[in-house]
Amino acid sequence: MVQGKTKGLQSKASSSRQAAKAAANPKKGKRYIPPKKTALVKQASMRQSLTAKINKSIEQQMVSAASAGKLTIMKNTADAEPPKIIPGGKASKS
Numbered sequence: 001m002v003q004g005k006t007k008g009l010q011s012k013a014s015s016s017r018q019a020a021k022a023a024a025n026p027k028k029g030k031r032y033i034p035p036k037k038t039a040l041v042k043q044a045s046m047r048q049s050l051t052a053k054i055n056k057s058i059e060q061q062m063v064s065a066a067s068a069g070k071l072t073i074m075k076n077t078a079d080a081e082p083p084k085i086i087p088g089g090k091a092s093k094s
Contacts, residue, residue: 035041 035044
């Protein structure tokens with residue numbers, strides 16, 4: 001027989017399983033280390049605010065373009081002429 005207490009000696013498997021899963025799938029993309037010097041911190045915050053302003057401007061332009069008319073990705077089928085069939089079995093666009 002086993003002597004002593006055996007309850008509570010088993011370790012939790014879920015935490016080690018979670019850590020192994022996280023190590024197997026690292027995050028994609030560049031790693032960003034925030035600046036420590038005051039000049040670089042100020043420059044980074046200015047860059048971030050300018051990027052936000054530019055993105056907002058682009059989004060507003062897209063909204064105005066979308067509200068002006070319908071946006072289509074594909075060409076209309078009426079604009080494209082159907083392929084001409086040449087005797088011999090091959091099709092040609094022109």
